[in-house]
Amino acid sequence: MKAIVLRAGVTVGLIAGAILAAIVISRAGMGSRDTANSGAATLTIRIAEHQQPRIDALNKAIPRIEKQLGVIIEVVEYPAPEKDYLSKLLTELGAGNAPDLFTANFDSDVPDMVSAGYLAPITAEVKAWDGYRQLFDVAKKLSTSADGQIYALDSMLLVQQLYYRRDLLDKAGISTAQPTSWKDLLDRAREIKAKTGKYALLLPAGISWGPGAFNEGFALFVPGSKTPQIANDDGSLNLNGEGVRDIFRLYKTLIDEDLMPIQPLLGPEPWMIPKYTMFPAGDLMVTTCGTWCYIYDWGKGSRNPVPEVTKNVGTWAVPGMDGGASVTISGSSPWAVNAKSAHLDVAKKVLLALCSVDAMVDYAGLIGNIPARKDAADNKDFQALTELVPVLENVQNGTFLRSAPGYSVVSEGVARATEALLRRQTDAAGAQAILVKYVNDLLGDNAVR
Amino acid sequence: MTMTYETRMVWQNRLLLAPALVLLACFILIPAGAAIYISFTNEALSGFAASHPQFVGLKNYVRLFSDAGFWNSLIVTFAFVFGSSIVGQFVLGLASALALSRPIRFRRVFNAAILLPNAVPEVVAGFIWISMLAGGQYSTLSRIVGLFGFAPQNWLESVPLLMIIVVNTWRGIAFAMILMTSGLSAVPAEVYEAARMDGATPQQIFWRITLPLLRPTIFLYMLVSTAGTIAIFGLIYTLTRGGPGGATEIIGIYIYNQSFTAYQLGYGSAVAVIMLGVSVAIGAVYARVLKVQV
Numbered sequence: 216m217k218a219i220v221l222r223a224g225v226t227v228g229l230i231a232g233a234i235l236a237a238i239v240i241s242r243a244g245m246g247s248r249d250t251a252n253s254g255a256a257t258l259t260i261r262i263a264e265h266q267q268p269r270i271d272a273l274n275k276a277i278p279r280i281e282k283q284l285g286v287i288i289e290v291v292e293y294p295a296p297e298k299d300y301l302s303k304l305l306t307e308l309g310a311g312n313a314p315d316l317f318t319a320n321f322d323s324d325v326p327d328m329v330s331a332g333y334l335a336p337i338t339a340e341v342k343a344w345d346g347y348r349q350l351f352d353v354a355k356k357l358s359t360s361a362d363g364q365i366y367a368l369d370s371m372l373l374v375q376q377l378y379y380r381r382d383l384l385d386k387a388g389i390s391t392a393q394p395t396s397w398k399d400l401l402d403r404a405r406e407i408k409a410k411t412g413k414y415a416l417l418l419p420a421g422i423s424w425g426p427g428a429f430n431e432g433f434a435l436f437v438p439g440s441k442t443p444q445i446a447n448d449d450g451s452l453n454l455n456g457e458g459v460r461d462i463f464r465l466y467k468t469l470i471d472e473d474l475m476p477i478q479p480l481l482g483p484e485p486w487m488i489p490k491y492t493m494f495p496a497g498d499l500m501v502t503t504c505g506t507w508c509y510i511y512d513w514g515k516g517s518r519n520p521v522p523e524v525t526k527n528v529g530t531w532a533v534p535g536m537d538g539g540a541s542v543t544i545s546g547s548s549p550w551a552v553n554a555k556s557a558h559l560d561v562a563k564k565v566l567l568a569l570c571s572v573d574a575m576v577d578y579a580g581l582i583g584n585i586p587a588r589k590d591a592a593d594n595k596d597f598q599a600l601t602e603l604v605p606v607l608e609n610v611q612n613g614t615f616l617r618s619a620p621g622y623s624v625v626s627e628g629v630a631r632a633t634e635a636l637l638r639r640q641t642d643a644a645g646a647q648a649i650l651v652k653y654v655n656d657l658l659g660d661n662a663v664r
Numbered sequence: 665m666t667m668t669y670e671t672r673m674v675w676q677n678r679l680l681l682a683p684a685l686v687l688l689a690c691f692i693l694i695p696a697g698a699a700i701y702i703s704f705t706n707e708a709l710s711g712f713a714a715s716h717p718q719f720v721g722l723k724n725y726v727r728l729f730s731d732a733g734f735w736n737s738l739i740v741t742f743a744f745v746f747g748s749s750i751v752g753q754f755v756l757g758l759a760s761a762l763a764l765s766r767p768i769r770f771r772r773v774f775n776a777a778i779l780l781p782n783a784v785p786e787v788v789a790g791f792i793w794i795s796m797l798a799g800g801q802y803s804t805l806s807r808i809v810g811l812f813g814f815a816p817q818n819w820l821e822s823v824p825l826l827m828i829i830v831v832n833t834w835r836g837i838a839f840a841m842i843l844m845t846s847g848l849s850a851v852p853a854e855v856y857e858a859a860r861m862d863g864a865t866p867q868q869i870f871w872r873i874t875l876p877l878l879r880p881t882i883f884l885y886m887l888v889s890t891a892g893t894i895a896i897f898g899l900i901y902t903l904t905r906g907g908p909g910g911a912t913e914i915i916g917i918y919i920y921n922q923s924f925t926a927y928q929l930g931y932g933s934a935v936a937v938i939m940l941g942v943s944v945a946i947g948a949v950y951a952r953v954l955k956v957q958v
Contacts (some may be wrong), residue, residue: 302924305709324710331714423907425925478821481908623710627926638909656727656929657708 246545258286258558260565261314265293265300268511268581276574284564296484298425308553315556316566318367318548321430322357323622325367325549330620334366335552340563341365346512346570346588351610354587357546361450361619369546370600371568371584374606374613375435376542377416378508379501380494380521381529385412393535397436404474407500414476416469416503417489420633421480428633429626435543436462438614446619451664452623454651461536464643466636470557477637495519503533505547509602525602544613547584572597575613579603579664585610621658628653696940703934709927724934734935736910737918744829744914748825749893750886752833757840757885762874764841765848767908780840790902793831797903820904824911828900832893838904840885842850847881848874880954887950891943 264273270292277288293300297320307313308331319325328334341347342365350358354369383528384391387410394400398557404415419432437445442458453459469475476499479488490512493499504512513521513528521527532540550561550569568574575586576597585607591597592607631653632646641649653662667675684786695726703724707717728734760778765772781789796804797819806816819827851874859869875882897916900906904919915935923932 275836298925302709302927304925305714306924308712309709327711327714330712331708331710333710333714421909422906422921478818478908483905483907599888620711623927658711 220420229383237435258561259289260286260316260558260562261289261291262565263291263293263300263304263314263317266295268504268516269578272581273569273579275577276323276569276571279571279573280565283568284561286561286565288565296425297427301426305331305363311555313553313555314560315553316569317553318550320426320548321626322367322369322546322549323426323430323618323626325551326360326618327623328551329360329366329442333551333554335551335554335556335559335563336364336366336567337368337563338363338365340567341368344567344570346567346572349572349588349590351587351589352373353544353545353610353613353615357544357615361617367546367549368566368570369549369587370575371432371547371578371582372587372610373505373507373545374542374585374610375431375503375505375533375545377408377501377531377533378494378504379529379531380497382527383411383497383500391529393531393540395537395540396534397439397461397536400534401465401468401474404469404501405472408472408474411500414489414493414499415474415499416497417494417499418466418469419480419486420466420630421485421637422630422634423483423485424480424630426623426626426630427545428544428630429488431503431505433462433629433633434545434616435533435541436465436536436542437616438541438543439533439539441536444617445625446617446622447664450619450660452619452621452625452654452662454628454647454654454663459650460643460647463632463636463646466633466646467643468635470639481634491517491519495521501531505583506585506603506606507583510565510581510600514583514602516581516583516589521592542609542613544610544615546587566595576600621654621662624654624657625650676744695909699933700931700937703937707929707933709924709929711927713930714927720930723936724931727931728934728938733910733913733918735791735852737915740825740911740913741915743825744832744896744900745890745893747825747829748832749836749889752829753836753840753889754882754885756833758844760837760841761844761848762870765845779838781835784835786835786846786896787902789831789835790899793827793903797827799870808895821908824904828903828912831903832896832899835899836889836893839889843881843885844878847878850881851877861958883950883954887947887954890946890950894946906925909926 225413262273264270270290277290280286281288291314294305301320301324303384304313304317305328308328313333319328325334347355351372354372357372358365358367358369360366361495373462378398381391384407387407389403389406389410394403401417407413407415409578419427421428424432429652437443437458440458440461442453442456445453445459470477476489476493479485479493488498490502490504490508494502495513495517508514509524509528510516513519514524532542534540550566552559552566556562570587572588572591572594573596575591576594578584579586579591579597579600585603586597592604597607598604627649635641635649636643636646642653654663676843702717704719704721706713706720708714741744760774764775764778768774783793790856800818801810801816803819805819810816811904817823819861855873855877856869859873864872895916896914897920900912900914901917901920904912919932919935919939922928922935
């Protein structure tokens with residue numbers, strides 16, 4: 216009897232000891248990291264980054280920053296697709312083990328990350344920074360939240376327009392003049408379809424496209440619609456407006472008249488075929504895009520480039536519904552500091568170092584977005600990026616959408632509404648109803664006005 | 665106090681079970697309980713609800729029952745389970761077990777060929793099949809059917825549900841074959857001998873002797889395979905991510921999309937709780953049919 220009890224006790228003791236040892240070892244490991252990190256000379260700042268060109272650009276900037284600040288920077292590579300990157304980042308932020316520094320995908324993601332308590336305010340540091348006065352006004356406005364604080368800093372800007380195959384439209388005898396209205400744009404698309412037999416105009420749409428369905432498609436037409444802003448001053452969302460329905464009607468027309476490709480948009484990575492295959496091959500003539508397309512999608516960074524891209528691919532501003540035109544500017548991957556970072560002060564310094572002209576030009580060269588600083592124009596490496604120089608000069612003339620808490624829900628709602636249009640399940644009013652219902656379900660009935 | 669032998673054995677068994685119970689509690693029961701609680705809140709990964717989740721009662725469940733996307737994923741899931749697990753894997757697994765129970769040529773080669781897919785990790789298997797099915801005219805399958813005069817297809821876009829059923833069948837035949845083989849080996853040879861002596865044909869032997877005696881094994885396979893197939897995620901996510909247009913959005917992918925793509929942890933948990941109930945109900949039905957004491 217005693218022997219059996221003794222054996223059982225030993226077994227339980229061994230198991231308990233193993234568990235205790237595991238706990239002690241893991242705590243010891245953390246302790247040694249803390250000890251290592253407490254010394255300024257070996258301080259390690261972890262930065263999240265995704266997509267190989269962005270990682271390459273960051274790796275170019277790191278040696279300068281490490282030397283300047285006397286820190287070690289560790290790049291934590293995240294999944295490439297925007298949606299997967301943000302899902303993983305948000306999960307880690309919620310768990311409290313995210314890196315010290317990271318980017319949001321779009322400005323529209325920032326308000327919700329602020330509401331969740333993930334981002335440290337950086338207002339004082341940014342305004343005291345000597346680069347602040349070099350920022351374009353639009354970058355300052357995009358970086359400033361509704362409460363007047365800065366939580367994420369736009370170091371790069373997305374300048375989005377309509378990109379068209381100038382060479383192929385000229386060859387087909389189709390006018391390449393700036394479309395003057397949505398009707399003119401649609402007529403041009405019908406003419407393209409009739410004369411070339413190719414798809415005329417792509418607007419990102421559908422759930423698979425993720426936030427791009429809103430940020431790279433829908434949002435571009437908002438300034439020229441009857442609902443020029445979605446975020447009201449009181450933070451509510453103007454989604455019941457006629458302008459929103461008109462934009463969905465534009466999508467519906469393109470879908471019903473077979474002016475835009477649909478099948479690829481329903482599959483995974485829906486941009487791959489239209490932007491990387493169809494547009495270079497001339498099977499798609501016009502698409503929304505940003506300056507990155509001149510480098511990353513169809514230019515020197517592309518695996519399927521368009522020859523003489525700046526000559527053969529032209530740009531149109533997005534026409535207004537009844538006239539006028541706009542070029543939408545938004546922040547590209549604004550940098551933010553983890554509110555729970557163990558090294559807040561140093562992380563903020565690294566953030567500002569990543570917003571230097573040199574770092575911005577590193578990113579511009581590999582990705583094709585526009586630096587948010589005026590003095591980037593004087594940088595000789597940027598001057599070599601001839602595709603981007605004229606765009607930088609016109610950044611001040613762009614327009615932008617205000618964002619508000621709940622914007623990421625609007626983004627997902629637009630993806631779902633356009634998905635229903637792609638699958639021919641509804642009309643424009645039905646798409647708007649889907650969007651409004653989705654936002655109301657998640658944010659409450661007072662969110663939408 | 666002295667213990668009786670029986671009491672000592674009971675305690676000894678409890679102590680032996682303790683580590684497994686601790687692991688079960690830590691990695692199954694507690695997370696399941698947390699998910700059930702979260703399903704009654706509006707917890708999210710981003711936004712105000714991330715930092716201040718509120719108790720919302722049955723709101724997520726009410727939303728779920730009026731969500732066409734949920735019902736679509738449920739239908740897709742049951743079609744997927746029926747097609748791949750109950751029909752595809754079982755029929756081919758049983759056929760393989762019957763064929764390989766005989767002394768045929770290259771038996772070991774066939775055995776290995778059937779077992780290998782099960783050894784391949786889910787995501788790797790997904791990427792292998794992407795090269796087979798994706799890319800339109802450039803896909804391996806399109807090139808193969810092209811040799812017979814058929815037009816190339818975007819297989820994952822034109823017949824996506826059929827394709828994931830085929831892929832999962834390919835991957836799961838081995839498990840079915842192994843179970844059926846062990847079930848067949850438990851059938852006494854004398855029964856077959858007696859049947860042959862009585863003049864039974866091979867078809868009569870199969871339908872009236874083999875299948876009835878395999879019944880416990882079959883239902884055990886159905887129980888395990890159904891539960892496992894409902895929970896599949898990596899293979900389908902790699903292949904199609906639930907598209908095109910939700911055509912292959914099985915429930916695991918739907919839960920992932922709601923929780924980690926739309927950031928609605930509360931709603932995703934509600935869907936997961938419903939599926940937990942469905943899985944438990946299916947398991948109870950099978951167990952009752954099988955009359956297994958768990």
